[in-house]
Amino acid sequence: MAYTKIKPVKNHLQKCLDYTSNPEKTELFAAEDLDRLLSYTQSQDKTEHQLYVSGFNCTPEGACRRMYRTKRRWQKSEDENTILAYHIIQSFAPGEATPDQVHQIGCEFARRFLADRFECTVSTHLDKGHLHNHIVVNSVSYIDGKMFRNDFATYYQGIRKISDELCRENKLSVIETDGKGQSYDAWQSGKTGKPTIRSMVRKDVELAIDAADSFDGFISKMQSMGYTVKYGPRVQHIAVHHQNAQRNVRLDRLDERFSEPALREYYRQLNRLPVEMREEYKEQTAQESPPWVLVALQPSPKKVRYRGSFPKHYRKATGFMACYYHYCSLLRKAYHGKSTKRCYYLLRDDFIQFNRYMRQCSLLWEHGIETPEKLLEFKQDNEDKIKQLAACRRVLYRQKDKSEPERQEQIAALTKQIRTLRHEVYICSDIEQDYAAVQEKLRQAELAAQQERNEVKEDEYKWRGSRPDGERGASVFRGGY
Structure with missing residues (x-):
């Protein structure tokens, strides 16, 4: 499994200085110059005496001079606020590949994606628990002087696609995704706790599923909550419309369990069970809550009782x-x-x-x-x-x-x-x-x-009154005769 990311290398990014100097937020390399970055990625302590450092269209020792020469040849700027190079990091899962295999994959990645137009170096680091490649590529092409374009197409159709192909060829695991990302509203809601339309709809659907005993009962429950429900044989995807929303919300986009076939199958299986087993079936089919994570124990404050009056009186809000x-x-x-x-x-x-x-x-x-x-x-x-x-x-x-x-x-x-x-x-x-x-x-x-x-x-009280006589007298008739 290879995890890839790309970072621009700039000279003295004054606007992002505070951000780049915070190690808790990022590991962005705000190198003072290109030579410093190359010296870091080719550090002898990290690569076992230069055994895993390779250069393409340049030598590892003269890569900095060669990249600057290319910029001057095509009259590209070397001043501040200009991108000098791009830093691609390719990380592998611990214990999944050997250092030789990781370096070979990094070199093959550079040959397929970069070496035909750019100077680049590939360095494999062994100093952490996971092996990873540092690939530094010049921002200017030595062929035609065009700039390296860093956008979504370059990352998904180039960097990530080629890296995944190489992992499959070497029988390594690949990060599989459904192709769906998270919207900014959903991310902001999870970060700040502010509710969104989709989160409200999801919670209402879960409550309606739990309260209903059939699919028709689920539809009635949603309608009683103020939703307009689109469903039936002529509707491809069941959807609801909230009165405060501008458009419909597809339930299967919230969760696969909320699609119309899944809901009908859920209630079909539920009605086949005896009444006493239905609650257990609902708990088994409900979505699992996130696992509990142990947090660092905080020192408990010592409680002290204060006898007397406070120096300032805080009156009650009315x-x-x-x-x-x-x-x-x-x-x-x-x-x-x-x-x-x-x-x-x-x-x-x-x-x-x-x-x-x-x-x-x-x-x-x-x-x-x-x-x-x-x-x-x-x-x-x-x-x-x-x-x-x-x-x-x-x-x-x-x-x-x-x-x-x-x-x-x-x-x-x-x-x-x-x-x-x-x-x-x-x-x-x-x-x-x-x-x-x-x-x-x-x-x-x-x-x-x-x-x-x-x-x-x-x-x-009703439950206590329906208990056996031996316990009923002790729980209900406390006053005696």
Whole structure:
């Protein structure tokens, strides 16, 4: 198995200096010059005394001079912010190949992909647990002076394709993919925890599958959640449409288990089983949760009881602040599955607007706004400040006696203040529009959670009342006669 990646080699990348100097983020080689990179890839300590270093269209010792000569011959720039070379890394799984085999694959890769137009060197490193090749190729072709094009086609149709072909020819494993990547929204959602339409649909589908006992019941459950479902013999792929989405979402794109044939087969097998075995079958067919990973143990803090009063009194939040704080907390708990199912069904439409509610909550908390009167007063003050700052800015626009840089700096500062105040005014308008709905949703969610808790207690009482007589007397009739 060969894992490949390519990195541009530049001279003093000032814009990316902070990023390239952080070893926790990347191993990007921001070499001071091309000679330093070549000396690293051909280090004698890493390659066992130059046994695994080869050059194509140049010698390993004179590769740097030869590459610079090619650039000067075709009148290519050697200054800063220009790509001098490309660094291709080809890594192999530990213990899968020998050093001779790895170096042979790297040389064959250079012959097929690079050697007909570019100077390059191949160095096989043995200093880590996995063998890997460092291939440094000149950015300028010695044949026609054209630049090496580093794009998706070059990587997938050239570097990766040829590397996989060589691995198959040498009977090594190859990383197989389904050809589907991850969208930026999905990656950002996994990184920040922000919900997306697809993640909401996936969670609703899983809940509907678990609650239904047949395929028709699954369709009815999805429709009761507010989805429009496209399915049937004339529909190639089952899809649903969320009211907040712009297009349909194919269920088989979320998971292969959600395709129409798979769902029908799932419920067909489920209905063949006895009632007492169906829950076990659902657990077996459910998607496995990610494996538990051991993390480093953190020292537990020592708990100390404080007797006395704190020097500063923190009063309890009331009004707008308390309402928005509790509602945002409930939204977060419901999305992560830490609340009741009724709360999830009730609040799932507001998951997309979570950031909107958080901005409103932060504004109320920062300025201590608890009543509608204070909100209107704060909004009016901001509007008055905007008028005053706008008037000052108009005066600056008309002034010509001041120096231009100083005047532009003052105008930019005023514009920034006006933009901040306008943003707060917009949030105040959103609060006036959303507060009644947020208050009603919070009341309904608390009522639904209380009803579900009462139903659980009633079921527990019924279960206790149906126990054998020997245990029933001890659990129910506690007061005696």
